[in-house]
Amino acid sequence: MSVIPTTGTAAFEPLAEIAESTNDSRPSQLLTKEDCLEIFNQLYLARYFDIRLIKEKKRGRLRGTLYSSHNQEAILVGALFGLKATDWISPIHRDMPAFFLKDSKFQWDDPTRSGMSIEEVCAQVWGKVDSPGRARDNWSHIGSKSKRIIHSTSMLAGTIPVAAGVVYADRMNGGDAVVLTFNGEGSTAQGIFHEAVNFAAVHKLPVVTIVENNQWAYGTPVHMGCPTPDVADRAHGYGIPGLVADGQDVFDVYDKVMAAVEHARSGKGPSIVECKTFRAYGHGDHDDDRAMKYRPSEEIEKGRTRDPIAICRESLIERGFLSGAEAEQYIAERKSASEATNDDFPPVVVEYLNRGIEFALNSPLPNAEEGAMWVFKENA
Numbered sequence: 001m002s003v004i005p006t007t008g009t010a011a012f013e014p015l016a017e018i019a020e021s022t023n024d025s026r027p028s029q030l031l032t033k034e035d036c037l038e039i040f041n042q043l044y045l046a047r048y049f050d051i052r053l054i055k056e057k058k059r060g061r062l063r064g065t066l067y068s069s070h071n072q073e074a075i076l077v078g079a080l081f082g083l084k085a086t087d088w089i090s091p092i093h094r095d096m097p098a099f100f101l102k103d104s105k106f107q108w109d110d111p112t113r114s115g116m117s118i119e120e121v122c123a124q125v126w127g128k129v130d131s132p133g134r135a136r137d138n139w140s141h142i143g144s145k146s147k148r149i150i151h152s153t154s155m156l157a158g159t160i161p162v163a164a165g166v167v168y169a170d171r172m173n174g175g176d177a178v179v180l181t182f183n184g185e186g187s188t189a190q191g192i193f194h195e196a197v198n199f200a201a202v203h204k205l206p207v208v209t210i211v212e213n214n215q216w217a218y219g220t221p222v223h224m225g226c227p228t229p230d231v232a233d234r235a236h237g238y239g240i241p242g243l244v245a246d247g248q249d250v251f252d253v254y255d256k257v258m259a260a261v262e263h264a265r266s267g268k269g270p271s272i273v274e275c276k277t278f279r280a281y282g283h284g285d286h287d288d289d290r291a292m293k294y295r296p297s298e299e300i301e302k303g304r305t306r307d308p309i310a311i312c313r314e315s316l317i318e319r320g321f322l323s324g325a326e327a328e329q330y331i332a333e334r335k336s337a338s339e340a341t342n343d344d345f346p347p348v349v350v351e352y353l354n355r356g357i358e359f360a361l362n363s364p365l366p367n368a369e370e371g372a373m374w375v376f377k378e379n380a
């Protein structure tokens with residue numbers, strides 16, 4: 001994996017260092033054993049959330065469209081792990097776990113942390129009154145100013161200009177916040193993507209654009225949406241760095257995003273971090289059967305071989321952080337929702353999500369009168 005060649009000016013030094021650094025000097029090598037095990041648990045949590053929702057829907061306990069993040073969890077966990085609580089994020093449809101993973105390092109249950117609680121997120125998924133969206137919109141269409149999560153919308157790439165504006169304002173107020181915007185590779189072909197990244201580049205705003213390149217935008221393959229070999233090549237046009245990360249390797253994502261975050265925080269401006277991955281299922285669950293037809297079966301099989309949980313497990317064994325029976329305790333990798341059971345996941349993960357689901361099931365539906373509220377300004 002390498003930094004895409006840029007103009008080679010000194011402004012890009014920290015990112016160039018990452019590309020050239022030896023294994024020992026990468027940011028992830030400074031992570032402690034506890035950090036690494038926490039990252040491993042977060043991967044399990046993101047995977048379990050996905051698998052459990054698929055099971056819940058099959059049981060008829062859930063409605064709505066599932067945009068699975070299966071096989072893409074390392075991007076969310078690796079990108080979010082090194083952020084400060086004061087940083088902003090801008091997730092989209094495939095990033096549901098980002099809402100509860102933000103600022104969750106060792107403090108999943110802390111109500112004051114700068115991320116949504118698992119209860120809030122589950123209530124959102126179940127369309128209940130205690131959710132941020134109060135059943136008014138799609139699952140991922142939520143945000144929180146106080147938790148520094150930019151409200152997700154359906155308009156692909158439409159939140160990047162919002163993100164740029166938010167950190168522009170933060171800088172003017174003396175803050176040092178960075179924003180991570182998450183986007184599919186298909187979204188990078190939108191006009192607004194170019195406008196927003198250009199604006200961020202001109203004003204040297206601390207905007208890190210994460211591109212989750214899962215090779216498909218609904219039924220459109222990446223080569224029909226992007227003419228360059230890497231989506232990160234688009235960075236050339238804005239005079240900003242473009243990095244390519246192995247999206248299956250949580251530590252490679254962490255390294256590249258941390259380099260981009262440091263670059264942004266120190267005032268050197270935005271960058272693009274493309275994370276190469278593969279969409280495990282259909283665009284949404286309504287598209288699962290069709291996706292088996294428009295994508296060759298060999299491609300699907302190959303794209304799902306490098307499971308992020310397995311790759312993280314191997315790294316932890318290599319670093320001596322996992323060994324013996326402990327290393328083989330919970331084998332969740334390469335299992336579909338119908339194959340995986342609770343025994344494939346650490347109990348802490350299962351219990352955490354159970355609490356969220358329990359809360360959602362017990363939360364009431366909103367009153368019907370709410371349907372006409374908040375469209376126009378309400379009288380206080």
Ligand SMILES: Cc1ncc(C[n+]2csc(CCOP(=O)(O)OP(=O)(O)O)c2C)c(N)n1
Pocket residue numbers: 094154155156183184185186187188190212214216217218279283
């Ligand atoms: C501006 C805009 N055009 C089209 C759509 C419909 N749409 C929703 S998701 C999607 C595919 C997005 O692909 P990508 O950006 O690669 O993200 P992925 O779903 O693969 O994670 C499309 C075409 C939309 N929501 N917004």
Ligand SMILES: [Mg+2]
Pocket residue numbers: 184185186212213214215216217218
């Ligand atoms: Mg895509």
